[in-house]
Amino acid sequence: MDLPTALQILDSMIRLGTPLLLACLAGLFSERAGIFDIGLEGKMLSAAFLSAAVAFVTGSVWLGVLAGLVAALMMSAIHGLASITFRGNQLISGVAINFLASGLTVLLGQYWFALGGRTPSLEGAARFQPITLPFAQELREVPVLGLIYAELISGHTALVYLAFALVPLSWWLLYRTRFGLRLRAVGENPAAVDTAGVSVVGIRYAAVAICGLLTGLAGAYLACGLSAGFVKEMTAGRGYIALAALIFAKWRPWQALAATMLFGLLEAVANRYQSLDLWGVPLPVQFMQALPYILTVVILAGFVGKAIPPRAGGQPYVKER
Amino acid sequence: MIRIRTLAGSAAAFALSAAGALADPALIFDLGGKFDKSFNEAAYNGAQRWVQETGGSYKELEMQSEAQREQALRRLAETGANPIVMTGFAFGDVLNEVAPDYPDTRFAIIDAVVEQPNVRSVIFSEHQGSYLVGMMAAMASKSGTVGFVGGMDIPLIRKFACGYAQGVKAVKPDATVVINMTGTTPAAWADPVKGAELARSQISQGADVIYAAAGSTGLGVLQAAADENILSIGVDSNQNHLHPGKVLTSMIKRVDIAVHDAFAAGAAIETGTVLADLKGDGVGYALDEHNAALVTAEMKAAVDEAAARIKSGETPVHDYMTDNTCPAASF
Numbered sequence: 001m002d003l004p005t006a007l008q009i010l011d012s013m014i015r016l017g018t019p020l021l022l023a024c025l026a027g028l029f030s031e032r033a034g035i036f037d038i039g040l041e042g043k044m045l046s047a048a049f050l051s052a053a054v055a056f057v058t059g060s061v062w063l064g065v066l067a068g069l070v071a072a073l074m075m076s077a078i079h080g081l082a083s084i085t086f087r088g089n090q091l092i093s094g095v096a097i098n099f100l101a102s103g104l105t106v107l108l109g110q111y112w113f114a115l116g117g118r119t120p121s122l123e124g125a126a127r128f129q130p131i132t133l134p135f136a137q138e139l140r141e142v143p144v145l146g147l148i149y150a151e152l153i154s155g156h157t158a159l160v161y162l163a164f165a166l167v168p169l170s171w172w173l174l175y176r177t178r179f180g181l182r183l184r185a186v187g188e189n190p191a192a193v194d195t196a197g198v199s200v201v202g203i204r205y206a207a208v209a210i211c212g213l214l215t216g217l218a219g220a221y222l223a224c225g226l227s228a229g230f231v232k233e234m235t236a237g238r239g240y241i242a243l244a245a246l247i248f249a250k251w252r253p254w255q256a257l258a259a260t261m262l263f264g265l266l267e268a269v270a271n272r273y274q275s276l277d278l279w280g281v282p283l284p285v286q287f288m289q290a291l292p293y294i295l296t297v298v299i300l301a302g303f304v305g306k307a308i309p310p311r312a313g314g315q316p317y318v319k320e321r
Numbered sequence: 322m323i324r325i326r327t328l329a330g331s332a333a334a335f336a337l338s339a340a341g342a343l344a345d346p347a348l349i350f351d352l353g354g355k356f357d358k359s360f361n362e363a364a365y366n367g368a369q370r371w372v373q374e375t376g377g378s379y380k381e382l383e384m385q386s387e388a389q390r391e392q393a394l395r396r397l398a399e400t401g402a403n404p405i406v407m408t409g410f411a412f413g414d415v416l417n418e419v420a421p422d423y424p425d426t427r428f429a430i431i432d433a434v435v436e437q438p439n440v441r442s443v444i445f446s447e448h449q450g451s452y453l454v455g456m457m458a459a460m461a462s463k464s465g466t467v468g469f470v471g472g473m474d475i476p477l478i479r480k481f482a483c484g485y486a487q488g489v490k491a492v493k494p495d496a497t498v499v500i501n502m503t504g505t506t507p508a509a510w511a512d513p514v515k516g517a518e519l520a521r522s523q524i525s526q527g528a529d530v531i532y533a534a535a536g537s538t539g540l541g542v543l544q545a546a547a548d549e550n551i552l553s554i555g556v557d558s559n560q561n562h563l564h565p566g567k568v569l570t571s572m573i574k575r576v577d578i579a580v581h582d583a584f585a586a587g588a589a590i591e592t593g594t595v596l597a598d599l600k601g602d603g604v605g606y607a608l609d610e611h612n613a614a615l616v617t618a619e620m621k622a623a624v625d626e627a628a629a630r631i632k633s634g635e636t637p638v639h640d641y642m643t644d645n646t647c648p649a650a651s652f
Binding site for chain 1: 356514
């Protein structure tokens with residue numbers, strides 16, 4: 001494989017991995033605070049829909065992103081209300097959010113645009129344009145590094161750079177701030193946090209809100225960055241893959257980056273080489289498409305060791321027994 | 322969530338007066354959705370034209386999941402709708418079981434053959450239409466590499482791909498055809514993000530014309546092609562208007578005529594298998610003001626000549642579904 005081909009595949013990896021990364025970080029904040037969230041898919045979907053709808057109507061992609069954030073935050077509020085305030089089952093609440101988003105997006109889409117749940121195609125300023133970093137064209141001539149800079153690092157949309165910047169930011173927030181310490185503690189031993197006089201409910205709501213913001217970005221990137229408009233069920237299971245990546249990463253931000261990019265890479269490779277000849281043995285396309293899932297099982301079973309979720313995960317906090 | 326909606330309109334009174342003798346026809350859309358700008362939308366347009374012409378009304382139903390097929394068919398049959406038209410190969414097995422239970426109802430299925438006395442099966446010669454757009458792709462391509470993005474990996478979509486590849490090779494025998502399928506589940510019909518990514522992957526392999534036969538996944542393919550400033554080819558409906566000047570042509574499959582004919586025939590619809598081929602204008606390529614500048618006179622002449630030869634049987638186009646092999650491409 002020559003360098004340009006490798007760079008094209010890596011470029012594709014970044015595009016495909018970014019929504020996974022954002023969703024994975026979203027799940028990380030929520031689950032670290034003890035709130036399991038299988039509703040990532042639904043939040044992304046509702047954000048994708050509302051961001052595309054608002055971006056189309058206003059013609060501004062940033063207003064679209066804002067609307068996407070609001071949509072995902074509202075879904076998060078429902079999840080928070082059900083699982084924190086009313087102490088409901090978090091998994092059921094998550095499933096309900098997925099169903100709600102799947103139905104509501106198509107219903108509203110049909111009502112507003114009468115296109116069967118699709119939004120009209122976005123054009124110009126209504127979608128993210130690739131950003132060419134400074135000197136990308138001039139440095140292209142520099143061997144290897146210049147090409148990597150011009151092809152791989154430059155030319156993505158704003159949300160991609162934001163997503164990558166969010167990885168160290170999440171790490172810093174979780175491991176270097178008082179809020180992060182409390183958030184992690186709430187997921188491990190909420191009673192101890194409560195004893196220290198910190199509101200468990202408050203921290204958990206904050207975590208769920210952060211989760212909403214990040215899934216909002218992921219959804220907006222899908223609808224206004226990667227494609228030009230919303231199509232029903234366009235998240236196509238990416239929320240669940242992000243959950244798998246989260247377990248894979250053992251609920252840690254840098255590892256989340258590695259895990260989501262690995263999934264992105266596998267998908268990019270599967271797109272590029274639909275039937276791969278490996279040392280004379282032809283691998284069918286079905287195998288390539290199943291590879292991310294096979295790999296999850298294999299690596300989880302044998303390589304990363306035991307993935308231990310936050311201890312208080314999934315349990316509603318009851319102050320007095 | 323099943324929605325049954327009767328499109329009544331202003332002509333409802335007229336329709337009601339006739340309803341005593343004539344039952345309303347019904348139309349069931351497959352999973353891609355009624356407004357997929359492609360296959361199902363063509364069926365919808367055919368039904369709408371029938372409404373405009375006759376002022377009649379019809380029942381319609383949009384599939385939301387695989388599990389609804391049998392229930393949907395039975396419900397419509399029990400409401401007395403006749404004939405019941407459905408789009409999509411996936412109805413084949415279900416209809417084969419349901420049809421004998423309603424001997425007085427006539428059914429019409431598009432894209433599959435069901436051998437029952439009360440069923441009309443309409444199948445299209447997609448390979449012939451795809452051959453023509455394949456020729457155009459090869460002529461428009463400067464790089465000598467063209468792409469194909471299919472939806473779900475089923476024999477029907479391979480039939481499109483195979484016809485396309487044959488058309489490409491007929492013009493440029495040494496051309497490369499990059500063939501990608503989006504997936505192996507029905508979700509592959511509605512993943513424009515993956516469609517766009519597949520298109521970009523093909524572009525990076527040198528493809529400068531990409532043919533999408535993938536439901537609304539194809540919308541992502543057409544978008545990516547327009548973004549990267551290369552040409553794309555639409556499918557089923559005329560999709561030239563989606564990105565004017567960027568869509569070379571569309572392989573048209575006259576699902577609308579099939580639906581219109583079935584509705585117009587009413588309960589007296591003839592059963593048996595109907596083949597809608599190039600000769601009967603069941604398939605073809607789209608030429609309108611949006612792609613007039615892209616299709617050269619030379620291109621049009623070559624394609625029309627090939628079309629005449631296919632019609633007369635002089636140039637046979639291999640149909641993948643007859644023996645599951647393709648002389649021009651490997652899967």
